[in-house]
Amino acid sequence: MPLGIRIFAVYFLFVGLAGWFVLSTVTDEIRPGVRQSTEETLVDTANLLAEILREEVKAGHLAQSHLPELLEAYGRRQPQANIWGLTKRAVNHRIYVTDASGRVLLDSSGRALGQDYSRWNDVYLTLRGDYGARTTREDPDNPESSVMYVAAPILDGEQIIGVVSVAKPNRTLQPYIERSQRRLRWFGVGLIALGLLVGALLSWWLSSALGKLTRYAQAVSAGRRAELPRLPGGELGQLASAVEHMRVELEGKDYVERYVHTLTHELKSPLAAIRGAAELLDGEMPKAQRQRFVSNIQQEAGRLQQLSERLLHLAQVEQRHGLEEQEAVPLAFLLEELLEAQQSRITAAGLKLEVVFDHALELYGERFLLRQALANLLDNALDFTPQEGLIRFTAKRKQAHIELCLFNQGEAIPDYALERLTERFYSLPRPGSGRKSTGLGLNFVQEVAGLHGGALSVSNVEGGVEVRLNLPSA
Known part of the structure; x- marks a missing residue:
């Protein structure tokens, strides 16, 4: 049986039983509830009449008073009252009065005049000073x-000189009871039906969401391309994220293999060059040629050193879950330090340098990581800027962040490469030498930005390339 049907079956059983129990209980409570309300009204009526009749009973003139005529006229009244859709066409109260011994002095129905009612509970209990009430079948x-x-x-003061009883047939209440029960049943059935409809929709929605996840997992298992289904937040959203995380972790094994292969390839080229130059240096050769091979060894060794250092820095950043220290770092001082370190390279290439920002701006974070990130960006800009080209550095505050923009004049980045620039070991050939870098610089900058709660973006603009780096301000 499908999961959605099982969920709906359980929901149907629970809602159906709960609805039936509540509806049955409430319906059964209507009858006593109506009668209790009527009894409360009868109590008020009886006490009002007791005050009205006191002087006549005390004087012993009740039978000779005009009250019997009034009660007779009362019994003939036809109210024609519309009460919540039901028409009341006659009055239903019976009123009788007894003396202190329980003998009936006055009866609106005329049936019990002169009879002894002292044994009926309403009269008996009242004469004893208790609350007198009874229900009797005709x-x-x-x-x-x-x-x-x-x-x-x-x-009469503290003395009980008589009792007045007010009676009402329960059959006169039945139309109101039945009407309330009928309306309640309709409302109850409607609410149960609505609840079951909601349950059906919920079951369908849950089954559909789980079905999407199942199909996604099956597609991934089969090696097909599949997009993670969009599910709402909560447990289903967490489940989708967990499935995606599991997929990433499983694919990580292939990624590590590719990582090792790429690293091996990156190391193989400089090592081969060093080994070849060393073998040639073992023999006799002119001094100028020997110097060239020594220079090649030094250059390739420097490349290996740069690769190993950047890998170490990147590994340290990736393993972190937060910053080790945070401080206010003056942006002007940081940039001045980096430009001074690259001054010889800037001068040799005849580059034009523009620096435009408020020197009071301060970054907030880990000084070493911020310096390394800016150093990588500046190094990339120098690599791709042609002779006598322009490099422009600007910065401005945006709420709690500072947006750093580094523009370098040069050729546009190919569209296919824009989205891969921050991948490890992915690099474009340098315009001057045609050689590629380690491909770790921008990946390192992206990791540093993430640790600081910032972001990195690279885009083509008119005349060159612009890198935007958002970092928190002090």
């Missing part, structure tokens, strides 16, 4: 014929 065999009776004492 037809013992019909539970729907029950009538609620609520009594209140008629007091």
Whole structure:
């Protein structure tokens, strides 16, 4: 059975049972709730009548008063009241009054006049000073014929001189109870249906998301190109990220192999040159030729040293999870130091140098890494700028960061190479010599920018190439 159907089945069972239980419980509570509210109203009515009838009962003139006529007129009234969609066409209260011995003095129905009601709970309990109420069936065999009776004492000071009881048939409440139950059932069924619809959509959505991940994993396993499915945040997003991370880690094995092959290739060329020059130096040759081979050995040894140093620096940066130290580093001082170190090279090539920025700007981070990153950028710019070309360095503050821009005049970078410039060991031939560098400089700069919470970008602009480096400001 598919996972989505299983999830929906469990959801259906849970929502269905919970909905049925709640609906059944609430429906069953409507009847006693309505009757409790009615009893509370009867209590108020009984106590009001007890105050109204007190003087007549105390004087013993109740039967001769105008009250029997009033009650008779009350029984004939037809309210025609529209109560929440139900029309009330007759009054339903029965009112009777007893004396202190429980004998009926007045009965709005006329049935119990003169009878002894002292044993009925409503009268019996009230005469004892307790709350008097009872429910009695008019037809013992019909539970729907029950009538609620609520009594209140008629007091003369602290003495109980009589009891007034107000009765209401429960059948008159039934239409309201049935209406409430019917409406509640419709609402309940609608809510359950809506809940099941939401459950179906949720199951479909979850099943669809898991299906996308499954198809993605199958495509990766089969070696096909596949794009990571876009899933919302939360657990599904985390699962997608974990799957992607696992793919990257697995592909990392191939990457390490390629890394070793590329490094071996980079080392093989200078080592072969050194070995060949050393073998030739072992024999007799003119001094000028010997000097040329010695120079080649020194040049290739320097290349090996540069490669090893940059690899060490890059490895140190990649293994870090944060900066070891952070301080305010004056940008002007840092750049002045780097330009002074490269002054001979700048002069020899006849380069034009422009430096435009506020000398009060300060970077915030690890001094050594910042210096190395700027040194790599400047070294690249010098390599690709033609004789008597222009190098321009600008900087400006952007909120909490400083944007450094290094422009060098020269040929545009090919489109296919722009996205690969920060890859390890990827390098373009230098215009002057045609030789490639270690291909580690820009990768190192990108790692340093990431450690500082910044970013690196390289783009072609009119007349040359521009590198933008965002770093935090002090």
